[in-house]
């Protein structure tokens with residue numbers, strides 16, 4: 001008999017015994033979707049980090065750092081046509097092997113319910129940032145049908161926030177293998193929904209992983225040019 | 239996917255009004271076979287005996303649909319509703335906790351999906367399972383199917399004859415073979431008989447390691463037969479083969495495929511997995527087919543069924559080298575956990591280990607839990623700094639086993655992870671805390687089975703250190719003694 005379907009860990013399916021070994025991320029008030037053991041395998045991003053992309057400095061060689069920016073962000077900001085579009089990225093956890101596995105199961109296997117694991121953390125972040133619009137990075141139509149859902153939108157729905165589909169994709173996703181220069185000079189991959197006024201609005205872009213930052217920067221540029229006051233991004237992993 | 243029915247035929251549809259997700263269409267019509275239709279041979283190879291998702295099939299939907307309309311492809315429900323109760327057609331899951339919902343971009347509805355088998359691709363309320371209804375691919379076998387040159391021991395050949403009989407008569411048979419009996423060779427004659435009768439045959443085993451180890455052996459024994467080797471990420475996914483070696487997980491992709499299914503190490507599954515495995519095995523078999531179970535340690539229920547005559551079985555009670563199985567010795571070692579908390583270990587355990595180090599005799603030492611093992615490691619390193627410990631999540635597991643094989647490690651501490659599969663030619667074995675519930679009868683028989691494996695070193699010492707004998711320990715010892723007695727009686731032992 002399972003009276004409480006919630007009492008099993010969404011990740012490892014073990015029964016959750018709330019009495020023992022709370023990890024650092026657990027708090028008593030929050031709903032528990034995962035067990036302390038799985039919880040302990042997430043590594044929260046904290047300490048000194050890049051002002052823009054949230055990359056932690058403690059694991060970064062000093063030579064890849066320029067003041068309060070990482071070298072990557074420094075180079076983006078050097079280019080006049082990319083300067084100042086993405087104000088800040090916020091990421092929850094380091095993209096370690098465990099998180100890789102969980103995100104792969106969520107996104108590629110399509111285990112939608114895993115969005116709940118991250119929802120409490122998204123809620124906290126979004127309450128702090130207090131955006132006007134929350135925009136999931138869109139998938140192409142083909143990719144959406146293949147996967148069945150958009151993982152970024154799923155994270156917002158699970159967190160209880162409304163999504164605003166301000167962007168649509170005009171090119172397919174297959175750009176990850178391109179070089180940095182190709183990514184920078186790629187023609188715009190998104191277009192903006194013209195019927196919503198962005199004037200003076202604070203927008204947060206949502207995605208599952210911050211990798212090169214180029215997708216987010218392309219989106220940020222468009223939205224800022226369309227009038228948005230500030231653009232931040234929020235991702236699970238960095 | 240959404241479908242609509244027109245003229246007694248299912249048609250994929252993108253409009254919401256007149257169509258429904260497939261699970262909401264109770265009876266799925268199957269068009270009759272059109273003999274004049276020119277079917278795609280590659281699709282036939284891929285789909286024969288399978289149940290795949292659209293994402294698994296590298297052909298466009300309209301081609302699949304056209305094969306369906308001409309009777310060559312079948313659509314089945316991925317999720318089956320009995321009233322309001324959903325069940326996953328692929329893995330058999332009916333447990334609420336293993337289902338979840340998502341807003342589905344494919345059917346535009348809130349779709350129920352199965353989490354239990356999601357690693358094989360997601361099955362949801364709008365998922366059709368796609369199969370083949372046309373003729374099966376032709377297989378032409380060489381005159382001489384088996385090239386195996388080896389010989390069987392008397393015990394092996396008796397079991398081998400029973401396997402051939404079961405396969406020819408589509409019966410079920412349990413082969414209960416002690417660790418080190420040489421069970422793979424026992425299958426060769428049965429496989430040959432199946433192939434000669436143009437049957438499709440599969441060997442399924444829980445572990446990928448075993449698939450990888452068996453594949454070259456079977457390819458060598460049947461060099462002119464196509465062998466498909468299936469595990470997560472393997473390249474033979476689309477290969478049609480008369481002989482398949484697969485992890486039990488991969489059975490989920492098969493439907494009415496095999497005329498003979500051999501299930502290896504049936505006892506290796508946790509109880510909860512067993513049900514979905516049974517479901518997968520039943521689906522993968524043809525309704526009229528043979529089923530061979532291979533194990534060294536059948537569970538209690540199966541042992542009872544064997545004794546009461548309810549289950550057809552055959553035993554190989556002796557090892558191929560004709561020496562009896564070493565019998566475990568029980569030694570009381572007091573409250574060893576309490577001692578360990580004070581960073582000490584029982585004197586008789588320390589003596590046992592020191593004797594092995596002095597005599598240069600390698601040993602495996604089993605612990606019930608990782609934390610206890612890790613406390614013991616520094617204590618035991620007083621005898622040799624090179625002693626190592628290994629457990630399931632140890633990233634260096636393979637290297638340590640390799641080093642043990644190369645005799646670079648005198649003593650390897652381990653959890654039950656090394657209870658089966660791994661063999662070292664000349665070792666002694668100890669269990670510390672054999673009373674722990676993790677050490678079931680079958681775990682202990684498997685652990686004892688690590689000793690005395692090679693014909694040059696057929697003896698090995700097995701010691702169960704305990705803080706109170708358990709039933710499981712007694713049953714394990716009794717099982718080993720029984721096997722030796724039967725081996726002697728049947729003339730399978732030399733001493």
Ligand SMILES: [Zn+2]
Pocket residue numbers: 009010011012013014034035036037038039
């Ligand atoms: Zn867990």
Ligand SMILES: [Zn+2]
Pocket residue numbers: 050051052053054055069070071072073074
């Ligand atoms: Zn940065």
Ligand SMILES: [Zn+2]
Pocket residue numbers: 326327328329330331352353354355356361
């Ligand atoms: Zn399932």
Ligand SMILES: [Zn+2]
Pocket residue numbers: 239259342343344345346347349362363364365
């Ligand atoms: Zn659906």
